[in-house]
Amino acid sequence: MLHRLFETEDSYSGLVLRLSLALVIFPHGAQKLFGWFGGNGFAGTLQYFTDTMGIPFFLAFLVILAESFGALGLALGLLTRVCAIGIGSVMIGAVLMVHWPNGFFMNWSGNQPGEGFEFHLLAIGIALALVLHGGGRWSLDRLIQQRLE
Numbered sequence: 001m002l003h004r005l006f007e008t009e010d011s012y013s014g015l016v017l018r019l020s021l022a023l024v025i026f027p028h029g030a031q032k033l034f035g036w037f038g039g040n041g042f043a044g045t046l047q048y049f050t051d052t053m054g055i056p057f058f059l060a061f062l063v064i065l066a067e068s069f070g071a072l073g074l075a076l077g078l079l080t081r082v083c084a085i086g087i088g089s090v091m092i093g094a095v096l097m098v099h100w101p102n103g104f105f106m107n108w109s110g111n112q113p114g115e116g117f118e119f120h121l122l123a124i125g126i127a128l129a130l131v132l133h134g135g136g137r138w139s140l141d142r143l144i145q146q147r148l149e
Helices: 002-006 012-034 041-052 057-076 080-102 118-133 140-148
Strands: none
Touching: 002 140, 012 041, 012 057, 012 080, 012 118, 041 057, 057 080, 080 118
16 A cells, blocks of 8 residues: 555656646645735735635644645655645645635636636646555655565
8 A cells, every 4th residue: 555655657648737736736726825915914815715714723724734835746756646635636626615616717807706716627637646656756755666566
């Protein structure tokens, strides 16, 4: 089981997918964890998720961890599958709780009440590919895999 967690091919596709997802998700995590990029920071995000959205504390905490530390894990290729499951789960939750009523498209022209779920669908697809195939070339998972063999 442990071997399967770190197993990955020596492919560039895993590298490209995990770095792309990490690059897109990390700023969202940094908003939630540190308050960077105009975010509310850890306490503000927890309060918003629990009080306004009604998300249980533990799940709100996991969302912040998935988007911040999960993105860093993807960038390093460390526990890629775990990080991808976390980020994919956050994206599914965001679609179901917030974005589904706004339809598919993002709100480019500003005439919808909010953003659609097209961005989230892409993130879910990338996360699923990483769960299935691992982090690829230049990942710490690959180094760990080689040590386990």
